[in-house]
Each structure stands twice: as structure tokens, then as C-alpha cells.
Amino acid sequence: MVMELGVTLRGRLERWAHEGYPRECCGLLLGRVGDGVVHVADVVQARNTNTERAGDRFELDPQDLLRADEQARSRALEVVGIWHTHPDHPARPSATDRAQAWDGWSYLILSVGAQGVQALRSWRLAGADFVEEAVRPS
Amino acid sequence: MSRATIRIPMPLRGYTQGAGEVPVEAGTVREALAALGAAHAGVLERVLGPDGELRPFVNVFVGSRNVRSLDGLATPLADSDVVAIVPAVAGGLR
Numbered sequence: 001m002v003m004e005l006g007v008t009l010r011g012r013l014e015r016w017a018h019e020g021y022p023r024e025c026c027g028l029l030l031g032r033v034g035d036g037v038v039h040v041a042d043v044v045q046a047r048n049t050n051t052e053r054a055g056d057r058f059e060l061d062p063q064d065l066l067r068a069d070e071q072a073r074s075r076a077l078e079v080v081g082i083w084h085t086h087p088d089h090p091a092r093p094s095a096t097d098r099a100q101a102w103d104g105w106s107y108l109i110l111s112v113g114a115q116g117v118q119a120l121r122s123w124r125l126a127g128a129d130f131v132e133e134a135v136r137p138s
Numbered sequence: 139m140s141r142a143t144i145r146i147p148m149p150l151r152g153y154t155q156g157a158g159e160v161p162v163e164a165g166t167v168r169e170a171l172a173a174l175g176a177a178h179a180g181v182l183e184r185v186l187g188p189d190g191e192l193r194p195f196v197n198v199f200v201g202s203r204n205v206r207s208l209d210g211l212a213t214p215l216a217d218s219d220v221v222a223i224v225p226a227v228a229g230g231l232r
Contacts, residue, residue, distance in 0.1 A: 024230060024231065026227070033148075050228070050230075053230070056230050056231050056232050057228070057229070057230030057231075058228060058229060058230055059226070059227075059228040060226075060227035060228065062197040062199075062204065062224050062226060062227075063202075063204070065224050065225075065227060066199050066202065066222055066224050069145070069147070069222065069224070073145075073158075078148055078158070079147065079148060080148065082227050084229060086231040087231065089231040089232075093229070094229065094230060094231050094232055095232075096228075096229050096230045096231075096232065097229035097230065100195065100226070100227070100228045100229050101229070102147075102149035102225050102227075103149050103152070104148045104149040104150075104151065104152065105148060105149055107229075
């Protein structure tokens with residue numbers, strides 16, 4: 001799979017990630033999937049309900065996921081993935097990410113430091129493991 | 139019995155032949171999920187544990203209300219209710 005993420009949406013994610021630093025931030029990717037391409041049409045923020053360990057864990061508010069799903073369906077889109085940040089850590093899935101991941105969604109991770117986002121990579125479960133999917137501008 | 143719609147998240151659509159919504163006739167959330175499971179093999183095991191209760195990493199909403207804050211799987215359904223299966227999403231850098 002390949003992810004198409006426009007420059008404007010990418011910029012929005014990078015701004016949110018930077019504003020949220022050093023806390024982990026999260027949200028949803030809305031779009032369409034077809035012909036091996038995940039096309040991201042919009043991005044939304046969600047609350048991280050893990051306030052005790054917001055520096056290295058996230059739990060996406062299910063109410064926000066429900067709201068994003070409704071928003072997507074009203075625009076003939078789908079929730080196609082999750083985005084979250086890794087403050088001062090690489091943009092690759094951790095064991096915690098792996099343990100709680102779902103098939104069929106993209107997992108976009110932004111590595112963010114005090115100066116801003118350093119890397120943005122997307123991953124998808126293939127069997128028991130994550131594989132990277134290329135991210136290209138749409 | 140009420141006519142309700144179950145919304146299927148993308149991670150579970152492999153069990154529903156890609157369908158994002160499944161219509162059911164049911165009086166409660168438990169009956170709705172059972173009807174879903176009868177129509178689409180394998181999906182129920184992802185939502186309910188061996189004890190027949192909701193798995194910890196799955197939420198079910200009726201409208202905008204999480205059934206955990208209502209009567210759980212015994213939550214009654216009315217005509218046109220939308221039952222949304224919402225995976226719990228979590229992770230972290232370590």
C-alpha cells in the first residue's frame with residue numbers, strides 16, 4: 001500500500017504534533033482506500049485520554065473516533081487510519097503500538113522534538129508485524 | 139424487535155465482505171451482535187470474549203452513547219438505532 005497525503009494536511013499534522021510536544025498526540029485519518037492506495041482526504045485531532053502517561057502513551061478517546069467516523073461517512077469517506085506522535089523517539093511502531101494495533105488501518109507516526117517534526121512514516125499490519133507504506137504527496 | 143443498523147469499522151470489514159453497515163432486527167445490543175455474527179462468520183469473536191461479554195479493546199455505541207454507560211449488551215434498541223462498533227485505539231512510544 002502507498003499513502004497519499006497532501007502537503008496542506010501534512011503541514012497540519014506537523015503543526016499539531018509540534019504544538020502538542022512533549023505530550024503524545026493522536027487523531028484520525030479520513031479518506032478512501034482503493035487500488036493499493038490510501039488516499040487521505042482529511043485529518044482530525046482526538047483527545048489522548050491517557051493523562052497519567054501522556055509523555056509516552058496514548059489512548060484515543062473512543063467518542064472522538066465515533067465522531068470522526070460520522071464525519072467521514074457524511075462526506076462519503078472512511079476512517080482509514082490513526083496518526084500519533086512519538087516525542088523524541090523514532091517514527092516507527094513500538095511494541096506497545098504493535099500490541100494494540102488493528103488490521104486494515106494505516107498507522108501514521110510523527111517523530112517530534114522541541115524544534116518540530118523530524119520524520120513522518122506510515123505503517124500497516126501484515127500478519128503479526130508492521131510493514132512500512134510509502135507516503136507521497138497527493 | 140427493532141430494525142437497527144450496525145456500523146462496521148474498517149478493521150472488521152474482512153468479515154463482512156467489505157460492508158460498512160449491516161442491517162439487523164434485534165431487541166437488544168446483544169441480539170444485534172448475535173445477528174451480525176450469524177450473518178458474518180468470525181466477526182463476533184473479535185467483539186465478544188469467550189465469556190460472551192465485550193472485549194476490553196472494543197467499544198459499542200448506540201447513537202452517541204457507549205453501551206458501557208448504559209445497560210451494556212442488554213441495552214435495548216429502537217427502530218432506526220445505529221449501533222457502532224468502535225475499536226479501542228491505543229499505543230505509545232514505549
